[in-house]
Amino acid sequence: MKALAARRRHPAAIAVLILLGLLVTGGAYSFLAPKDAQAVTVTADSVAQGKDLFLSNCASCHGVNAQGGASGPSLAGVGAASVDFQVGTGRMPLPAPAVQAQRNKVKFDEEQIAALASYVASLAPGPGIPDDEYTTVLQPGGENDERIARGGEIFRVNCAMCHNFAGAGGALTRGKYAPSLNETTPTHIYEAMVTGPQSMPVFSDTNISPESKQDLISYLKAVDNQTNVGGMTLGNLGPVAEGLFAWVFLLGILIACAVWLGKKAA
Numbered sequence: 001m002k003a004l005a006a007r008r009r010h011p012a013a014i015a016v017l018i019l020l021g022l023l024v025t026g027g028a029y030s031f032l033a034p035k036d037a038q039a040v041t042v043t044a045d046s047v048a049q050g051k052d053l054f055l056s057n058c059a060s061c062h063g064v065n066a067q068g069g070a071s072g073p074s075l076a077g078v079g080a081a082s083v084d085f086q087v088g089t090g091r092m093p094l095p096a097p098a099v100q101a102q103r104n105k106v107k108f109d110e111e112q113i114a115a116l117a118s119y120v121a122s123l124a125p126g127p128g129i130p131d132d133e134y135t136t137v138l139q140p141g142g143e144n145d146e147r148i149a150r151g152g153e154i155f156r157v158n159c160a161m162c163h164n165f166a167g168a169g170g171a172l173t174r175g176k177y178a179p180s181l182n183e184t185t186p187t188h189i190y191e192a193m194v195t196g197p198q199s200m201p202v203f204s205d206t207n208i209s210p211e212s213k214q215d216l217i218s219y220l221k222a223v224d225n226q227t228n229v230g231g232m233t234l235g236n237l238g239p240v241a242e243g244l245f246a247w248v249f250l251l252g253i254l255i256a257c258a259v260w261l262g263k264k265a266a
């Protein structure tokens with residue numbers, strides 16, 4: 001009994017117990033932790049094809065091993081979602097150095113984009129392309145109305161200060177801007193939330209759950225499809241656009257009428 005008690009009090013026993021605790025905790029977390037999105041199917045062929053495309057179109061800025069450089073950041077850990085968003089919206093490859101990558105004509109087909117995503121996903125773990133379950137737009141009616149309304153609340157709290165209350169976009173500092181979300185696909189909206197492109201923060205599943213992301217996307221699409229009972233929306237830019245319209249057009253018409261009446265009286 002004394003020998004057993006001595007072994008329990010051995011200094012190495014504490015280190016062993018801590019190590020076992022860390023291993024068990026890490027294994028349980030990796031098994032039970034919620035996944036951000038579905039993983040890209042990474043095969044040797046897709047990775048090889050993606051690497052060839054990367055070396056031909058991306059390595060000049062991001063480095064031959066995607067390690068980054070003076071003109072572009074490292075791509076290790078950005079995940080397939082970032083590639084699908086940046087390349088799938090034509091923002092990358094960037095045609096020339098700029099303050100912000102703008103939406104542009106897509107230069108690759110779906111197979112090539114998937115190959116590039118596979119290559120980048122093979123470098124290090126990162127956010128995956130979202131599952132269709134969370135990018136399917138909820139149609140108004142019944143219980144979906146409550147979810148869409150909740151999505152509107154989430155959007156106004158987290159996104160409207162940059163993207164405008166209707167997702168029409170807006171100006172930021174130092175020449176940057178929050179782009180309009182009106183023509184953005186649900187998948188790309190989701191990917192932007194989990195990758196945080198440019199000045200946008202990252203909204204992980206801890207911040208906004210996948211179901212809440214779906215609610216937010218459904219709200220944006222409901223705004224796009226709603227009937228504008230008030231007439232012209234003027235881009236949904238709010239009182240600034242309305243005031244500009246009044247000053248430029250209505251006052252212009254009044255001045256023109258005054259000049260015409262003055263000439264007629266003379």
